[in-house]
Amino acid sequence: MPAANSSSLMPGFFILNGIPGLDAAHVWISLPFCFMYIIAVVGNCGLVYLIVHEETLHRPMYYFLALLSFTDATLCTTTVPKMLCLFWFNLKEIGFNACLAQMFFVHTLTGMESGVLMLMALDRYVAICYPLRYATILTSPVIAKAGLATFLRNVVLIFPFTLLTKVPYCHGNLIPHTYCDHISVARLTCGYVKVNAIYGLTIALLIGGFDMCCISVSYTMILRAVVSLSSADARHKAFSTCTSHICAIVITYVPAFFTFFTHCFGEHNIPHQLHIIVANLYLLIPPTMNPMVYGVKTKQIREGVVKFLLGDMTGIS
Numbered sequence: 243m244p245a246a247n248s249s250s251l252m253p254g255f256f257i258l259n260g261i262p263g264l265d266a267a268h269v270w271i272s273l274p275f276c277f278m279y280i281i282a283v284v285g286n287c288g289l290v291y292l293i294v295h296e297e298t299l300h301r302p303m304y305y306f307l308a309l310l311s312f313t314d315a316t317l318c319t320t321t322v323p324k325m326l327c328l329f330w331f332n333l334k335e336i337g338f339n340a341c342l343a344q345m346f347f348v349h350t351l352t353g354m355e356s357g358v359l360m361l362m363a364l365d366r367y368v369a370i371c372y373p374l375r376y377a378t379i380l381t382s383p384v385i386a387k388a389g390l391a392t393f394l395r396n397v398v399l400i401f402p403f404t405l406l407t408k409v410p411y412c413h414g415n416l417i418p419h420t421y422c423d424h425i426s427v428a429r430l431t432c433g434y435v436k437v438n439a440i441y442g443l444t445i446a447l448l449i450g451g452f453d454m455c456c457i458s459v460s461y462t463m464i465l466r467a468v469v470s471l472s473s474a475d476a477r478h479k480a481f482s483t484c485t486s487h488i489c490a491i492v493i494t495y496v497p498a499f500f501t502f503f504t505h506c507f508g509e510h511n512i513p514h515q516l517h518i519i520v521a522n523l524y525l526l527i528p529p530t531m532n533p534m535v536y537g538v539k540t541k542q543i544r545e546g547v548v549k550f551l552l553g554d555m556t557g558i559s
Contacts (some may be wrong), residue, residue: 272329285533286311302380314529317351321421341422352446357392360453363460486539497524
């Protein structure tokens with residue numbers, strides 16, 4: 243389908259071009275993405291269901307994990323189904339408002355994922371440094387308010403993205419990407435792309451930078467508290483409660499920082515195809531891996547899964 247005339251001030255739709263140069267391999271590239279998406283949705287929805295229905299998991303740590311799982315499942319659903327339609331059926335067209343909505347939710351949910359990881363770090367800090375006051379500090383209303391505040395923070399900071407791109411367009415409507423990324427859309431406008439780039443960098447620092455600082459401070463305090471413990475068993479137990487969360491932080495932030503910095507500073511040195519593939523993996527790897535990490539590393543979740551499966555088998559028999 244031909245692109246809209248470049249003189250169009252406000253296109254009715256955009257055309258997602260997938261991965262330019264790898265059109266012939268789109269179907270093969272889609273297979274691992276589809277497989278990861280299925281694992282991510284099933285794993286995260288399964289975790290949410292387990293935490294809601296298993297009373298032994300009705301604790302602050304698992305409430306935050308349920309929020310992370312819900313965010314992850316929603317995040318990959320905002321991009322992968324449309325990407326698979328593009329790869330499998332060559333359905334490249336996406337409406338103007340749908341594109342802006344996708345862009346808004348992608349960036350809002352990635353910020354939400356970072357915020358929940360920050361809240362989980364604070365949860366581990368309270369659990370290890372103030373164990374006797376843990377239940378009185380992290381009450382259900384506090385958890386709900388913290389989650390809502392994190393969500394509203396991202397909405398307020400990300401919403402201007404849609405305003406910065408809801409302007410006249412002078413460079414056609416062809417987006418060389420698999421989803422509506424902020425900078426990819428902004429480059430088609432008549433305005434200054436640098437304004438969008440500066441705002442994007444500012445938001446990344448305000449959200450990601452702030453969250454990383456809170457995580458770093460939390461784990462510094464945790465490390466000091468654990469080192470001061472006299473018992474080796476106590477130190478091991480304290481560290482073991484943090485391993486799954488540390489793995490989730492690494493899985494989330496490493497591809498995020500790689501994508502962000504290559505987009506800002508190394509775009510001309512890295513092939514565009516590689517950048518698009520990594521940008522998709524950045525939205526898929528954390529949702530795919532987090533349920534596995536918490537399922538393997540967290541004893542209570544393993545026991546909850548076994549209890550759930552045994553209950554189902556008993557009911558069948």
